[in-house]
Amino acid sequence: LPHCACRPGYSGNPFTGCQQVLPECTNSAECDQKLACINQKCQNPCLGMCIGNTTCEVQKHLPHCACRPGYSGNPFTGCQQVLPECTNSAECDQKLACINQKCQNPCLGMCIGNTTCEVQKHLPHCACRP
Structure with missing residues (x-):
């Protein structure tokens, strides 16, 4: 059977006329x-x-x-x-604590003024300087 179709790049009704498809x-x-x-x-x-x-x-x-x-x-x-470095402080060295799933120094920013910070069993302890 004969078959009518628009050529590639054209669309419409092949019996009444095909129009060129313009690129978007x-x-x-x-x-x-x-x-x-x-x-x-x-x-x-x-x-x-x-x-x-x-x-x-x-x-x-x-x-x-x-x-x-x-x-x-x-x-x-x-x-x-990314697997956490730790989930609790017991998984860290005694001088570190599990902070945001990483073994870190818990003293950072903890003690102010004329004090020192020492970590004991994962916890920061502030003391006055001698």
Whole structure:
């Protein structure tokens, strides 16, 4: 059976006339800032760009991948969960305390004036200078 169709790059009814399909865009400057000109259409450039525990944000038509909070690594190959250094002070050296999941000096910023700070069993103790 004979078959009528519009040629590639044209659309419409082939029996009454086909019109040339005009591109939505020819470059990304013609698209919204959060879109890019891909195959002559304004599209989200993030689709399929970032993998494995990442987020994608479009800035000036370009996709920018980043690791989700709590993850680190290369956002283009995949991010791994950051494991805490500690969950309680008993996991730290006696002179350190578990602060924000890291073994840290608990004296920092604790004692003011003419005092000293000494850590005993993970806790800061302030004392007057002699």
